[in-house]
Amino acid sequence: MKQYIAIALLICCTSLIKSQNIExxxxxxxxxxxxxxxxxxQQLNTQLPTEELYQFLKxxxxxxYVGQITHFTSPYAQHSISFLLDDSINTNDAYTLDIDSASIxxxxKxxxxxxYGxxxxxxxxxxxxxTQQNIPALHISDAPDFERRGYMLDISRxxxxxxxxxxxxxxxxxSLKINEFQLxxxxTFAYKNHKMVWEGCSPxxxxxxxxIDLYCKSKHIDLxxxxxxxxxxxxxxxxDEYLHLAECPEDCKTIWGMRKRTSLNPVDPKSLELMEELYAELLPNFSSKYLNIGCDETVELGCGETKEICKEKGKGTIYLEYLIKLNNAANKNGVESQFWGDIVLNHPELIKDIPxxxxxxxxxxxAEYPFETNLPKFKDAGLDFYVCPGTSTWRSLIGRNKNAFENQRRAAFYGKANGAKGYLNTTWGDYGHWQPLSVVYPSIMTGAAYSWNSDVDPKLNLENQLNTYVFKDKTGNTAKAVLKLGNAYLKAEIPSGNANAFHLMLRRYAWTMNGQYQTKHLKAKNLDKANKEIDDALTIxxxxxxxxxxxxxxxxxxxxADMAKHGIxxxxxxxxxxxxxxxxxxRAELExxxxxxxxxxENHQKLWLLRNRDGGSQExxxxxxxxKEYYQEALNKK
Known part of the structure; x- marks a missing residue:
């Protein structure tokens, strides 16, 4: 008997030790x-083969499947496997998972x-x-911090x-328990009457x-x-066929400098008519009860066709009136609207008037965005709201991971504290969508992790999880290299902003370095440090x-990495x-x-087609x- 007790204790202790890295x-x-x-x-102190059981579970x-199954792993042992709905669980998407020696x-609810279980x-x-270790007996009780946990991908840039x-x-x-996806x-949607707009863009x-909608539904994701x-x-x-709808048909002086042809004229009834037509065609293809109508960064508003009426009624009022009209158009199609919250924050007195x-x-x-200041303004107005951080990969080439992770953490912390309904992690494609998907994976995973459990730092195990679930690299080096690349921007030691030094150089090649708040701080020795960091990552x-x-x-x-090094x-x-x-x-350096x-x-075009449609690649x-032409012109002058 003592021998059996000793063996049992050894097995239990070994299980506890080896289970410590389950997290x-x-x-x-x-x-x-x-x-x-x-x-x-574990049956009678005997380790039975698990391969058959795992394949069955997968x-x-x-x-x-909902129900209970008895699965035999040998003539001498069986497992009870049950996946059951339970009304006593109060929260949607919550689950419990219990495992012992013979049951799962x-x-x-x-x-x-x-x-998710x-x-x-x-x-x-x-x-x-x-790890080649058996799964220990355990109990998991789990529920999300946010009802809606989303990811948005820019497919227009x-x-x-x-x-x-x-x-x-x-x-x-x-697999990361995301339940909302936005494109x-x-x-880049193929509207039947507007081929001119999307032709050549592979919409x-x-x-x-x-x-896509059906596939998402099969994965419990709302598209x-x-x-x-x-x-x-x-x-x-x-x-030109749509120019009559523009707020600024010609250059207008805006807070972003001289701009034109980016915003609709919200007081022209034909602007609303266009959107009503688009909604009527777009929405029947989705099963979601929501529509994101956008309405962000309307910097031309009040600078062109609506200049006088905005002076008379207020720019915020004109914005809100059009926002409400768009909401009504969405409602007529049986959906509720989401909208970006940046513009109305410039007119906080109007938030209470939003439907x-x-x-x-x-x-x-x-990283320092003031969610703690801005969220209560919507909460106090009785509105549903999401927090929306980002992957910080656009305008970066190889990522800005430190910024992304802190931005996502703060969004989760203050979103949960203020009762946000959702958490939407975003990836944009500004100025050519030069960053590849491979550098976005880390911040996709951290964003998903924070949206489910905002109290745990997902960075602690991110490298292992990237290698295990994304890259499937037993050497561990792919994730190690990606994470190192994603923080190489820090070595440049310039002020934070919506771009890193590498992308800034490729984008601002014709503009002064001293006139921009980030590039004026660039130093050769720091670029050398960044270059070494990238080279070290490539060695890995x-x-x-x-x-x-x-x-x-x-x-x-x-x-x-080559693009980043070119920027350096x-x-x-x-x-x-x-x-x-x-x-x-x-001359030598230009050559x-x-x-x-x-x-x-050459490589950009080739790699583009591995994951993406051809449309947009030429732009x-x-x-x-x-x-390249700018280099050549400079060289020709030598």
């Missing part, structure tokens, strides 16, 4: 994880909760398969992903949206249509072995040139820059070609 495999972290004595598949988790039980179970299986890419992204989001569109078709309806209409207004069936999406993408990447999209991931990361090369050359001007760079940019342009490449 490294769980994303998002459950609210409660209690490790108990014993382990799954297949069972692949669909919305997941209970939830709704099917989505069961689905199964995602956690599959991560436990990954833990067991990776050049990159429109292939259907295969969209499906793979949805799979990842579902941000300005002109998403109505039939494709219907397929929310997102059509900007006020500002950011430049891809429409660039065409209560609208949801404000409060976005801010810098050379020893990586990702099995998921392996060639795509490696090539994408090397290309992004240009930055150093400018710092040494008279007046820090690109035109004054030496080197031209040779380097030629390689980058994105055009920004690089413009830089």
């Amino acid at each position: 490294a495999f769980l994303i998002p972290q459950p609210k409660t994880l209690e490790i108990k004595n014993g382990q799954l598949n 297949s069972l988790c692949a669909f919305d 039980s997941i209970k939830a 709704n099917l989505a909760g069961l689905y 199964k995602q956690t179970l599959q991560q436990l299986i990954s833990y067991s398969e990776t 050049n990159k429109v992903p292939t259907m295969e890419s969209i499906f793979k992204l949805i799979d990842l989001l579902a 941000y569109t300005e002109h 998403i078709t109505p039939e494709e949206i219907q397929i 929310v249509p997102n059509q900007n309806s006020f500002g950011h209409m430049e891809n429409w207004l660039r065409h 209560t069936n609208m949801t404000a999406v409060i976005w801010g993408y810098e 990447l050379n020893d990586a072995s990702p099995s998921a999209d392996s060639l795509t991931v490696i090539d994408e990361l090397k290309h992004a 090369m240009l930055g150093k050359a400018r710092l040494a040139a008279p007046k820090k001007s690109t035109e004054n760079i030496s 080197e820059l031209i040779n380097d940019i030629n390689i980058i342009i 994105s490449l055009g920004n690089l070609n413009d830089l």
Whole structure:
């Protein structure tokens, strides 16, 4: 008897020790994880084979099965597996997961909760398969901090992903317990009467949206249509046929300088008529009860056609009146509207007048964005609202991870404290959508983790989780390299902003360095430090072995790093040139820059097509070609 007790104690103690790194495999972290004595598949102190059981569990988790099954693993042992709905659980999407030596039980209030419990179970299986340890007996009680946990991808700034890419992204989001997905569109939906706007852009078709919607529903994700309806209409207004709808048909002086053709004229009835037509065609392809109508960054408002009426009634009032008209148009199509909250924050006295069936999406993408100040303004008005941080990957080439992670953490903390309904993590594609998907993965995962459990720091186990669930790299080096690249921008030591030094150089090649609040702080020694950090990351990447999209991931990361290093090369050359001007760079350096940019342009086109449709690639490449031409013109003057 003493021998059996000793063996049992040894097994239990071993299980407890080896289970201590389970958290490294769980994303998002459950609210409660209690490790108990014993382990799954432990019968009479004998470790039974688990491969058959795990394969069965994986297949069972692949669909919305509800019920109880007895599964035999040998003639001498059996397992009871139950996935049950339980009305005693009070919160939608919450679940409990219990495992002992011979049973697995997941209970939830709704099917989505069961689905999320199964995602956690599959991560436990990954833990067991990776560490070669049995899953310990345990109890998990879990529930999300936010009812709506979303991710938004910009598909209007050049990159429109292939259907295969969209499906793979949805799979990842579902595994992270995301339940809302938005594809941000300005002109990349194939509206039947507006071919001029989307022709050559490889738009998403109505039939494709219907397929994506069904796929999302199978993963308990709500595909929310997102059509900007006020500002950011430049891809429409660039065409003369729509110019009569513009707030500024010609240059207007705005807070962003001279601008034109980006915003609709909100007092022209034909602007509303256009959006009503678009909504009527767009919305039947979605099953969601929501529509994101956009309405952000309307910087032209009051500077052109509405200048006089804005002086008379107030710019905020004109904005709100049009916002309400758009909401009514959405309501007529049976949906409720979401809108970006930035503009109305300039007129906080009007927030109380926003219809209560609208949801404000409060976005801010810098680490220090004052969610704590802005959220109560919507809460006090009785409105539903989301917090909206970002991945900080646009205008970065290789990421700004430190900024992203802190931005996401603060959004979650203050969103939860103020009762936000949702958390929407965003990826934008400003100025060519040059960043590849591979550098976005870390901040997709951290954003998802914070939206479920805002009390746990997801960075602690991020490297392991990226390698396990995204890159599938047993060497661990892919994630290590990605995370190192994503913080290389810090070595440049310039003030924070919505771009890093590498992208700033590629974008601002014709503008003064001293006249911009970030670039005026650039120093060659700091660019050298950043360059070394990137090279160190590439050395790590050379020893990586990702099995998921392996060639795509490696090539994408090397290309992004090459672009960043080109920005460094240009930055150093400018710092040494008279007046820090690109035109004054030496002949030898210009020739080197031209040779380097030629390689980058060639790789950019090739890699674009691995995940994205061709439409938009030429516009994105055009920004690089413009830089090359600027070099060539400067060289020709030598």
